[in-house]
Amino acid sequence: MDGLSLGCLTTVRYEKETSIGLMALDQSSYFDVVDYELELEVENGDQGSLDFQEFLQANDIEYRKHLQKWFDL
Secondary structure, three states, rough: OOOHHHHOEEEEEEEEEEEEEEEEEEEEEOOOEEEEEEEEOOOOHHHHHHHHHHHHHHHEEEEOOOOOOOOOO
8 A cells, every 4th residue: 555644653752861771751643642652771671670660660650561553554
């Protein structure tokens, strides 16, 4: 289906270096939906996972597994 356009996705990324790694917040807009995704980029994945969970709890942020946004046409 070449040339078919269903809409436009726009993502803005905010980044901040923190004591536990590079924190990145993505704000994505498509159709009339705006969603957010928070990521932590680290060297050590195991420690980073623990630090991230601690950060979420300390800031009263609910962890939700990433939903697949894309699909094949």
